Amino acid sequence: MVTEYTTIGEIAGPLVLLTDVDHATYEELVEIELPSGEQRRGKVLEVNRDRVLVQIFEGTRGVDISSTKVRFLGKSLELAVSPDILGRIFNGLGSPIDDGPKIIPEMMLDINGNPINPYARIYPQEFIQTGISSIDGLNTLVRGQKLPIFSGFGLPHSELAAQIARQATVPGSESPFAIVFAAMGITFEEANYFIRDFQETGAMERVVLFINLANDPTIERIATPRAALTAAEYLAFERGMHVLVILTDLTNYCEALREVSVARKEIPGRRGYPGYLYTDLSTIYERAGLLKGDKEGEVREGSITQIPVLSMPDDDKTHPIPDLTGYITEGQIILDRSLHRKGIYPPVNVLPSLSRLRDKGIGKGRTREDHSNLANQLFSSYAKSKEVEELAVVLGEAALTDTDRSFMALGEEFEDKFVRQAIDENRTIEETLSIGWDLLSKIPRAEIKRISEEYIDKYLPGNKDIDAGGETAGKKPESGSETAEEQS
Amino acid sequence: MGAGRIIKVSGPLIVAEGMDEARMFEVAKVSERELIGEIIELHGDQAYIQVYEDTSGLGPGEKVTGTGQALSIELGPGLLESIYDGIQRPLNKIYEKAGSYITRGLNINGLDRDRKFEFTPDPSLKEGQEIKVGDLLGEVKETELIIHRIMVPPTLKGGILVEKPKAGTYTVEDVIARVKAGDETQDVRMYHRWPVRTPRPIARKLVPEVPLVTGQRVIDTLFPIAKGGSATVPGPFGAGKTVVQHQLAKWSDANVIVYVGCGERGNEMTDVLQEFPELIDPATNRPLMERTVLIANTSNMPVAAREASVYTGITIAEYYRDMGYDVAVLADSTSRWAEAMREMSGRLEEMPGEEGYPAYLPSRIADFYERSGRVVCLGSEGRNGTLSVIGAVSPPGGDLSDPVVQATLKVVKVFWALEDQLAFERHFPAIGWLTSYSLYHDNLSEYMRNEVSPKWAETRVAAMSILQKEGELKELVRLVGLDSLSDTDRIVLETAKHIREDFLHQSAFDDVDAYTRMEKQFRMLETVVKLHRACESAIQKKVPLKKLLELKAREGIARMRNIEEDKMEKFDEIQEGIEKEIAGYSADSRQVEA
């Protein structure tokens, strides 16, 4: 028989402090019964002799000191899983909220999971084609990666995330991704945008949703990504599915953590966020990847690819939430307000964006031999075009050399042709690469330094020295002697 | 020692009472599961314990027992090619036992007790002779690359060798020799335990004077680190800290590498684990893994063990240094170690210092880097060994005023500043040439002069000043445009561009470019500097700027990086080409004048 306590001594924010508790353990799941009969759940944050600090997921509104009952359940928060979770909608704590039947659990899993042994991982290397050039071409996503979208208020991150979910395929592999979607503190409309999209594309039967909306209990959000990742781990590693997890919006999650930290009167870290924010976020983001089988040399079916979405307060990349995220994830896709204002969708600023797993996921046999060279050249040429643009602002276009101007032209087309695409436009990797090569034909061949001669000869459209004979203000080494160089 | 009961659990910190016999920094076993913890504070009979495993499910009343030992690791044959967590539990064994996830209470020895090693005794040893700590007893071929020297460990006392070691195959636990110190006869085994927070003793320190050659041009040429030196590589996320550390782990000419993944990504460790056994060391033709020890306490693993991981790593490194090897420790990232300290300090309710870090942060950082050095090892042989330490720092927002960066800069001699602007342009390694520095230039100058080129220092200084001048000129151009520059200035810009794009830029992912030997580095830079000088004097001789900007030789310079290491004569060809071409133009312009 579970003992029931009515010994709440203090209530502060989402926390209650109980006294005279015989036995409670750290992280234990707690059930609370309000005077109204309403049931809530919580977890133990700290035990000090007979005093126990509990965080209530649904908040403490209506909790009183005299008659609220508390029970300790001797386990931590668990999620009931079975193949039937596909197609279902759960709340932020993992209880079904659609009209479907109760989940008859095949297993009960602790939502905190356990850390993956780095020795048991397999390095992700399989190219995922999202159909979006700024991602596939330059910041390539691979299966098992965690690649967040850094966005800002009013930017189309939901559209982009949904487009990725719709279009993502691994060329040559038939099975579509299962999708686990977790909403944390977003609005009904935003959540609905995804749900409608899943329904319209007939994806719903391979989607699991965990929904905590802006008007749902704040603290519940702390459990939401964990419940979602538990479902993902089950589908991936017990059921052998390739799972794409979309978590949105991590900023709301972090704010919930801050609320608890403040209520606990902890020494705050940067901008009031707790000092353990990095560690906490890593226990979410690191739950992605590929695993070895139970024995050495075996590969376990299934994978988890994570696309967390977060909004950068004030569009500031150095804010602790994007900053600490970037330190954990394997790159980031950064959306940019000025591109958005120019009407460019998706407004991906490729320069500060990064996919750390790109280099091993692309190239011969995966995408194409020239991919890596081409991507590096596009990065450096686009960066150069931005530099020139700045110069032009200060000195006027007249002060630019012809070469400079050719970079300006490349920059504009890069945004207009390469980055910009329609929300339902699904480009193959070959299409993406060939747009990239078209852009390079804008600049003098001698400026193409990051690509091997062999690939230039093979892929550069027209493959001629476009500015041969053009008079310039200097600053342009003569080209044309490559062939001789190559032979030697 | 002592047994007590838990009274409080707060994250990784637990408090136990009834611990009258406990000592500071003693290891304690917590609860029936025997989770490993370390006592970090004592108040009366209450011990504050940081637990190296997840504490969920623990509660008051559960048992805590002291072990009487400080946090120690096992040192002996079998360390190489291992992957350990922060407290030296082998992750491959954990995988065999527990599968893909790390579960709790798995106590597995750091060194395999069943593995046998073929031991060859030192032939000069005689029973009855005097023997000291650090003296050689014999050898084990640990891997094809590394001979593991078995020495009298500093945990024993020197004395009379009463039973000398014999050839044979032994496990690390077998007694191989006996040494009598006073009345006490001590058994010597191939392994011993050492407390990680205590530096291993040495005879004395020496000044480092040989470079740790890394094959990375911006490092070896502009900002070198000495064998036995210390360096830091701070930078914002994605700037290239880990790639720099991986490059050094792969290509630097240390004998033994200890790579500590401290609170970073799981996949980065997997990357090393998958890549190193396949990478062949050019000097020895053996897989790089044979000289490597990995410590992996990734970000999702328990925080307290993260704090311990850097000490575990450096202790293993000191042990190989004691054998007379050149060892390098790569710690990625020391910020995570500092943050783990901060977290424990917060839970202990200590007075916070800057940014919430404990006031003792700078001294802990200094103590850590102080364990680097070039030393004379203990033992009659007078072996020399070096221990180089390279730590990454991950400051919030890339801000170098971060307390961890600042405390680190006070103690290390080399600073590789990663700049995110360079990373955005995909100029890698993104080590900023105007902000980075090395304080080892003087120490290394003699070596460079003798081993690389007498013109070494001169060439490096010339290149550096061109880069500095470029920095100034770029400011000017931003204000008044390119046209206002003199021809000589234009030449500076052009040369600087070659230095940046054709010398400093180096791709880690290109087979030829990933590593450049010292000689080739010098020849590359020499070629650029020669071109510069030639252009400067051509300007004096009134050769038109346009001709100089369009020199064919520039093409050759752009492709220097692809010259094979055994074709150094190609540099002579390029340099001759430069001279001929410019001489031609000078002749032209003389004719024009005449």
Ligand SMILES: Nc1ncnc2c1ncn2[C@@H]1O[C@H](COP(=O)(O)OP(=O)(O)OP(=O)(O)O)[C@@H](O)[C@H]1O
């Ligand atoms: N020398 C290099 N050559 C080619 N690419 C590089 C090089 N250095 C860095 N990069 C690129 O930059 C990416 C980020 O580098 P890295 O992972 O080392 O960053 P980091 O500073 O360690 O970031 P974090 O602090 O988040 O761990 C790499 O994945 C790679 O794509």
Ligand SMILES: [Mg+2]
């Ligand atoms: Mg890193």
